Amino acid sequence: MRFAPFALAAGLIAAVTAQAEPTVPPQADWDAARQTITTDEGLDLAYVELGTGEGVPLILLHGYTDNSRSWSLPAPYLGDRPIYALDLRGHGASEAPECCYGLDSFAHDVIDFMDAKGIEKADLVGHSLGSMTAAIVAATEPERVNKLVLISSAMKTPQGSGDWLRENVPALQHPIDPDSQFMLDWYWNPTPVDEDFLTRERTESAAVPQQVWMGVLNALSITDWSALAPQITAPTLILWGDQDSLFGAPEQEALRAALPQARFEAFEGLGHNMFWEQPQRVGQLLTGFLDE
Secondary structure (H helix, E strand, C coil): CCHHHHHHHHHHHHHHHHHHHHCCCCCHHHHHHHHEEEECCCEEEEEEEEEEEECCCEEEECCCCCCHHHHCHHHHHHHCEEEEEECCCCCCCCCCCCCCHHHHHHHHHHHHHHHHCCCCCEEEECCCCCHHHHHHHHCCCHHHEEEEEEEECCCCCHHHHHHHHHHHHHHCCCCCCCCHHHHHHCCCCCCCCCCHHHHHHHHHHCCCCCCHHHHHHHHCCCCCCCCHHHHHCCCCCEEEEECCCCCCHHHHHHHHHHHCCEEEEEEEECCCCCCHHHHHHHHHHHHHHCCC
16 A cells, blocks of 8 residues: 555656647547637638647747648657647638638637637747738737747749749639649648658648639739738747748848848748658657746
8 A cells, every 4th residue: 555655646747747738639530620710700710729728828830831730740849838729710610601711810710719719928830821821910919929930931923833833723623633733832842741641631732612723813812911021029930941932031131131130941942831851859848948
């Protein structure tokens, strides 16, 4: 009997340790893990809860035609905190209205999500379209953002990338073949990415409704949030892969000039989706920044 207290203590430590691990669903179970909230404006937004610990909540915002699954690879390295990976409107399991798909609408949805979950202030991490959305939230609602991370970001879409998108997206035949050359190009990465994840992500992207593909494209074609950049007061981290085929070095130079206090990290040999290519490295870097 004298060993029972030690056994009990070991059990409690094991239980606490188990609770402290991020709750990341397997790829096959991602859909089942989605939850839904309805905003005050009546829009249904889906999300996956990836952590239930204490501290400043972390909200993860994905890129154009991605969804919450986009964060499944780095999620195990994001520490124990309240973590919410959103499906932006029109993406994943969120409602896809006919309108509207500008950064202001996405940002408004993020604030509505925070209000619905009772979150006063959060860390925001966004990738590509999600990073632009996060920046708009940080600029227009600075009191709601604790720290900001912009992954593969830009203040506007450069001409080359914009031309490629405007040439291809309107010509897409819906339903889109997830194994078509366009989709393979859309999800190209310079280094290997988990194939099961990538296949599921590409398939879900192909299922995104036509009005969302076009709505985001049209919005990005006229987007330039540089005038709002000086309003961002949250400590900011910018991450970029130097093989990014959408947002190149000139876009990073402009971003750094607009946010001179931001910390900048470049990843040699990695692309637009560097957090899929090296999820542990990026996840641990994010955690270190958010925990500072």
